[in-house]
Amino acid sequence: MEFDIVIGIHSIAELLRAKRRRILHVFASEESLDELKKREGISKNEIPADKLILRATHDVQEEAKKWYKKADYEYQRVPSNIFVIAEPVPAKDLNWLYDEMISRDSFKLLALDQVTDVHNGAAIMRTAAFYGVDAIMLSSRSSFGIGPGFNRIASGAVEYIEVVKVSALPKTLTKLSEMGVQIIGFSEHAKESLSTIQVQNKTCLVLGAEDFGLSNAVERLLTSIVALKPQGKIKSLNVSVAAAVAMEKIFGEK
Numbered sequence: 001m002e003f004d005i006v007i008g009i010h011s012i013a014e015l016l017r018a019k020r021r022r023i024l025h026v027f028a029s030e031e032s033l034d035e036l037k038k039r040e041g042i043s044k045n046e047i048p049a050d051k052l053i054l055r056a057t058h059d060v061q062e063e064a065k066k067w068y069k070k071a072d073y074e075y076q077r078v079p080s081n082i083f084v085i086a087e088p089v090p091a092k093d094l095n096w097l098y099d100e101m102i103s104r105d106s107f108k109l110l111a112l113d114q115v116t117d118v119h120n121g122a123a124i125m126r127t128a129a130f131y132g133v134d135a136i137m138l139s140s141r142s143s144f145g146i147g148p149g150f151n152r153i154a155s156g157a158v159e160y161i162e163v164v165k166v167s168a169l170p171k172t173l174t175k176l177s178e179m180g181v182q183i184i185g186f187s188e189h190a191k192e193s194l195s196t197i198q199v200q201n202k203t204c205l206v207l208g209a210e211d212f213g214l215s216n217a218v219e220r221l222l223t224s225i226v227a228l229k230p231q232g233k234i235k236s237l238n239v240s241v242a243a244a245v246a247m248e249k250i251f252g253e254k
Contacts, residue, residue: 002087002088003024003071004021004085004086004088004146005064005067005073005148005151006083006086006148007078007082007148007151008151008152008153008155009036009080010156011152011154011155011156011158012040012042012083013036013039013041014155014157014159015084015156015159016042016046016047018156018160020159021087021089023047023051023086024051024085024086024087025051025053026047026048026051026083026084026085027055027060027063027064027083028052028054028055028060028081028082029054029055029057029060029081031057032060032080032081032082033047033082035080036080057081060081060082063083064078064083067085068148073147073148076148088146089146089158089159089163091164092162092163092164093164093165094164094166094172094175096162096164097109097135097137097164097172098175098179100135101179101181101202102179105201106201107135107181107203108132108133108135108203108205109133109134109181109204110128110133110136110205110207111136111137111169111173111204111206112124112138112139112207113139113169113206113207113209113218114208114209114212114215115207115208116144116209117144118144118147118150118153119149119153119240120240122149122150122151122152122153122157123153123240123244124207124240124243125154125157125158125161126153126154126157127240127243128161129161131251131252133247134161134162135162136161136163136164137166138163139166139169140167146158146163169217169218170215173204173218173221174221180202181202181203182199182202182204182223183203183204183222183223183224184204184205184206184222184223184224184225184226184250185205185207185208185219185222185224185225185226186205186206186207186208186227186242186246187213187214187219187227192224192225192226197224205246205247205250205251206222207246208239209239
């Protein structure tokens with residue numbers, strides 16, 4: 001049986017609000033339920049009664065150890081003594097993406113080119129949810145995995161953004177470009193600045209790997225390659241920070 005372990009008060013609250021996927025178990029202490037209500041406004045009554053398993057604080061952690069082992073994750077203490085076992089986030093396929101591009105007047109797409117760090121990936125997804133990004137496109141061969149730590153850092157963003165796994169990102173970008181989608185890549189080595197770009201209604205923002213930036217195979221397919229121009233002595237940004245700045249400029253209020 002495939003399952004997802006969701007930890008973190010914010011992430012659990014969004015999981016319960018979104019009602020996007022089936023909840024299998026909620027392991028919690030009475031104190032953690034009080035915290036969930038005080039911090040997120042989620043009451044005990046909003047948790048399916050047949051899925052709620054109340055345990056003492058120590059026993060919640062012992063249960064977490066068992067589930068982490070089942071999922072082959074390294075156990076780390078579960079914050080706030082509450083965690084949820086849920087069905088995995090359903091991934092969308094390319095047919096869905098292409099259909100959406102045809103049927104909709106506007107679409108915000110984010111493509112991550114070999115971004116593998118879980119912390120960066122989760123921070124990017126949280127920011128993407130803030131800016132109303134419709135979908136995130138990931139390479140099925142070289143990207144981060146969605147596990148307990150990712151869920152906590154993403155703070156519930158996985159409940160609201162579609163994830164599209166692709167086997168060949170360059171091929172997919174080529175198809176999207178042929179469909180009229182604007183493909184904008186960010187690179188610290190680019191000569192062009194964002195101020196010269198007229199952002200269109202259907203746009204795909206592409207961000208590269210933490211160490212090497214955009215791959216050559218992806219870079220040559222982009223409609224535009226732009227850079228964030230540094231104002232100080234440091235010339236580059238962490239990819240999650242660069243993603244936040246890029247999304248503000250491309251997907252933010254106009």
